[in-house]
């Protein structure tokens with residue numbers, strides 16, 4: 001008898017922990033921290049421990065494996081608690097992020113974990129798990145198809161259909177036919193803005209702003225490779241040089257194994273600024289920083305010719321720019337989810353600063369989710385990663401099963 005238990009994530013965005021268990025094999029999909037933790041300065045994974053037996057350190061392991069959909073903290077933030085005897089599977093890119101990029105960031109030591117790469121498909125006795133690449137606001141995202149006792153369960157993780165690599169999500173959509181259960185994210189259900197903006201449309205907006213004559217300072221995550229390409233292309237179209245930090249140069253290098261078309265620090269229209277910060281110190285210790293020295297540009301050189309540049313912001317470079325240049329000569333673009341601004345952030349210290357929002361969601365719009373359900377025709381649809389699970393009944397033509405956290409569903 002196969003069972004599904006969503007330990008957390010049925011009624012909130014993030015903190016996903018999905019168990020599928022057929023009596024012989026026990027698997028967990030994602031193990032994220034709740035987004036609320038990010039408003040707290042000193043969160044620790046153990047503050048959010050869930051009552052799941054046989055998963056944690058110092059317990060007899062009862063799980064055969066854990067699978068991660070992507071490297072966002074609300075999907076993997078609790079993995080440090082997992083018993084190192086239990087393998088944790090992820091796509092090659094997610095594996096690279098967790099092993100090579102995350103250790104540069106605070107509280108993300110994954111060295112003790114038993115991390116493994118899932119290429120395509122893997123079986124544990126009578127359960128088969130297949131990874132499907134999808135497009136999301138971080139590289140390396142995947143959905144999972146699980147087959148147990150004649151039933152097929154699809155878990156979407158986070159996905160979208162309007163990014164640069166949205167063909168990945170479309171291919172996934174084409175491959176799925178009539179699953180018995182579709183566990184589908186619904187992040188955008190409560191969000192007012194459903195004005196479909198694609199990365200390509202965003203690029204046009206960046207081009208307009210880059211022509212404004214002010215020095216653009218763009219806030220975005222380098223792990224969001226679609227957004228990097230959008231900003232880089234807009235720079236090329238306006239003849240500007242994109243000044244990145246060493247951390248971004250390093251992230252791009254890690255991503256280079258995914259595709260030859262991912263821009264690298266030594267490409268045209270890219271320079272690297274070495275503004276001092278903890279990540280740069282770590283990169284210097286690892287002897288990574290010196291690689292970028294031929295592309296080094298100082299703040300002084302940027303200020304001497306501001307019309308030539310677009311700067312990728314970060315905490316350290318922003319501070320130096322704000323001290324050196326008049327706010328009204330800057331165009332500060334906030335190209336991240338606006339919810340981050342509701343939490344304590346560095347702009348709180350600069351009350352006179354005007355931020356220009358320019359962003360598109362990392363999550364599928366309602367219309368795209370409807371089309372996904374329409375085409376894949378699931379027998380049952382289960383909401384996850386949403387604050388509006390009861391809206392699924394109005395929006396999607398499928399049998400909806402709403403679960404509570406920790407509730408058991410016999411499949």
Ligand SMILES: [Zn+2]
Nearest residue numbers: 070072136158
């Ligand atoms: Zn995500």
